Structure formats: structure tokens, C-alpha cells
Amino acid sequence: MLEGGRTDLALLREGSSWEEVARDRARRALALRAAQYDRRDTDLALLRHLLKHEAEASMTDELRLAAVLVGLHGLAEDLPLLYEVRETTYDTWCGLGGMPEPGESGDRLREWAEGLDYSCFGTDPSDETLFTWTGLAREQGMVELARVALIRLLDDIDFRAYQNERQGKSPDSLDTAQLRSLAYELEDLGDTFQALRAHRLYVPLESSVQNRVPALLKLARLERQTGRLAAAISTLAQLRDALARPAEDTPPYWRGTNLGAFIVEEHHELAAAAAADGSLTEGVREVTEAATALLAELSEAARASVRPVSTPESPAS
Structure with a gap:
């Protein structure tokens, strides 16, 4: 898997193909992985270059890796670049959390990079x-x-x-x-x-009801998308049972969030798919009535965000 990355890393070290590799997401990611396992003090300039371009892909493991590889050199002069990369999107801001800000020391930068390197990366491909x-x-x-x-x-x-x-x-x-x-x-x-x-x-x-509800929601969607409509009807019944438990055991504020809207949407999608199937009349009635009841429980904002029913999907093979 790393062969192409090693080839590109060699080209980068020779001073050629910088833009060609850096602008290709797949080649850039592999070159960074190759640099992870073959680290050299002379790679800082090319790592800075790859880091700038990887930020265009938003928050990726390779962006975090590039930031770590740059940070391990422990140069305070790299902090403005790293901070600029961190500010690219909300995801990069969260994903590169704890990074020292411009004006802090190179030692502090190296300490941050070493911590992430130890927990997320390292130099042994077999650890991945x-x-x-x-x-x-x-x-x-x-x-x-x-x-x-x-x-x-x-x-x-x-x-x-x-x-x-x-x-x-x-x-x-x-x-x-x-x-x-x-x-x-x-x-x-x-x-x-x-x-x-x-x-x-x-x-x-998943024993926690708070996590079980979204898990059941995804299960029902996958069952519907693969044509297992009766199973999806049963799964949504389990989901509603979970929502009916005491408030402290259910997902907090589901009635006023996207989770509530998604639950209603899945009921609508399943009812439409089951109606198109034609063999689950009672199930269609059950899911449709449940969707109406759940919709009434949602806050005004959540209710407004419920999307219309899409065209029923063909079962996956």
C-alpha cells in the first residue's frame, strides 16, 4: 500500500513534483504516510507544503499527521502556519485541539506533537x-x-x-x-x-438507551434500504419503546433536535416503502400512526426541519 507513497516521497525529497503530488489527495495522503514511517530532519519544507494542501480536505487523519510531523521539529516559527490550518474549518479547529497558539515556545509545540504522535501515529506500520x-x-x-x-x-x-x-x-x-x-x-x-x-x-x-436510540434508527434505515421492511417495522417499534422509557434514560432533548426529526423522517420513509411493497398493510398503518404521534411531540423548530418523503428505494442486492 505504501509503495506509491514512498516513490512520491523520494520525488519530493529530490525537489521535484511538489505541486503534482500536493494537489492530488490520494498521492498526498500516501506521501504523508510514507513520511510517517521514514522520518528525516530535512523533510520540514515538504511537510509544510503538504500540510497546507491537506487542509483543503478539511479534517483528515493525514492532516493531523502532517501537523504532528511539522510540530515534532519544535520550531516556534511554524505556529502561525499550524494555527492558520487549524482555523480552516470548524472540524479542523476541533480536530487539532490543544495546539499551542502563535507566540508560544517551540518546546511547547514539540510537546503537543509528541503527545499526538504517541497516541495516534508512531513509526511502526504494523501498529495501524x-x-x-x-x-x-x-x-x-x-x-x-x-x-x-x-x-x-x-x-x-x-x-x-x-x-x-x-x-x-x-x-x-x-x-x-x-x-x-x-x-x-x-x-x-x-x-x-x-x-x-x-x-x-x-x-x-449498546446498553445505554441514549446511544441505543440512534443505533436502532440506523438499523431501521439499513433494513429498509436492503428491502427488509418487516424487520425495519419491528426495529422502529423497539426504538419507540426506548423513547417511552423514563426521561432520564432517553436521549436528552430529542423532541427539539435533529434526532427527533430524523426519527419521524425514517417512519415516513418506511411507511412509503411498505405501502409501495403492498404486502404490509398493517405495518404501514402502524408506522404511519406512529409518525403522526411522534411529529406532534416535536418542537416547532424540529417539526419544521422534517424533510418530505423521498421516492422509495429499490432493495439492495
Whole structure:
């Protein structure tokens, strides 16, 4: 995966292809990853250049990496550049939090960079998660390679979940962060079915009602998008049961936020899809009545933000 990045890093070190590499998001990301594992004191100028261009992609892991690699040189003169990059968007402002401001010392900058380097990066490629490599593969257009690698990881987790169930063990040993990431990445790659597999494993592991409600909402959406309409109707019923629990156990202020609007929208979308299917008459009635009741509970602002129903989607293969 790093071969192309190493080639580009060599070109950058020779003083050539700076703009060609820096303006190409995929090549820039790989060059930064190559620089992460092959660090040289003479790289500061090219790192500054890549950092400026990576800011155009907003908050990415490679932007944080570029800031760290620049900051590790411990030069106070880089603080204005780093601060300018941090101010690019709200996301970069949050993602580069804790960064020293212009006027502070180079030692303070190095300390900040070393802390992030230790917690997020380092110099050993084997320490990286699979998601780092699949993300880079996707950047290079190797979508199928990334998808297959993610499915293999999901298969392994699914097998462990099956073994736990057979042996009567708690499913707590499963990595919820991994499952969340898998569901997100697979859906982003267009594989809604595999995203549903991952998310189905994740939902039962979420014990907090506050987190379970949005998890159930996503599960219902994925079920609807893959044509599992009866399952989606059941999932939304579980979601409504969770909302009906005592106030301290439910997501705070859901009636006045986008979460409430999204819940109503999913009820509308599912009702439309089930009506188009024609075989779930009772389910259509249940979901439609629930949508009306939930809409009435929303604040005026949240109610106004509920989007109209879209055209029912074709089930994914």
C-alpha cells in the first residue's frame, strides 16, 4: 500500500513534483504516510507544503499527521502556519485541539506533537488499524480491495459472536468501536448489506438507551434500504419503546433536535416503502400512526426541519 507513497516521497525529497503530488489527495495522503514511517530532519519544507494542501480536505487523519510531523521539529516559527490550518474549518479547529497558539515556545509545540504522535501515529506500520489501509486503498480507487478486507474482518467478528452465543458467553468481548467503524466504512463503500450485518451485531451491545436510540434508527434505515421492511417495522417499534422509557434514560432533548426529526423522517420513509411493497398493510398503518404521534411531540423548530418523503428505494442486492 505504501509503495506509491514512498516513490512520491523520494520525488519530493529530490525537489521535484511538489505541486503534482500536493494537489492530488490520494498521492498526498500516501506521501504523508510514507513520511510517517521514514522520518528525516530535512523533510520540514515538504511537510509544510503538504500540510497546507491537506487542509483543503478539511479534517483528515493525514492532516493531523502532517501537523504532528511539522510540530515534532519544535520550531516556534511554524505556529502561525499550524494555527492558520487549524482555523480552516470548524472540524479542523476541533480536530487539532490543544495546539499551542502563535507566540508560544517551540518546546511547547514539540510537546503537543509528541503527545499526538504517541497516541495516534508512531513509526511502526504494523501498529495501524485495518481502517487506515482500507481508507488509503479507497483513496486510490481500490474500492473492491478495501471492501473485501473489511468483509473478512466482519466475518471474523461474526464467527466470534456465534461462538460466544453457542458457549453461553457474554458478547461484551466484541469490539463495539470496530463494529461501528465497519458499518460506516462498508456503507460508505456502497455495500449496504454488509453494513447491515455489522450494525446488527453492534446494536445489542449498546446498553445505554441514549446511544441505543440512534443505533436502532440506523438499523431501521439499513433494513429498509436492503428491502427488509418487516424487520425495519419491528426495529422502529423497539426504538419507540426506548423513547417511552423514563426521561432520564432517553436521549436528552430529542423532541427539539435533529434526532427527533430524523426519527419521524425514517417512519415516513418506511411507511412509503411498505405501502409501495403492498404486502404490509398493517405495518404501514402502524408506522404511519406512529409518525403522526411522534411529529406532534416535536418542537416547532424540529417539526419544521422534517424533510418530505423521498421516492422509495429499490432493495439492495
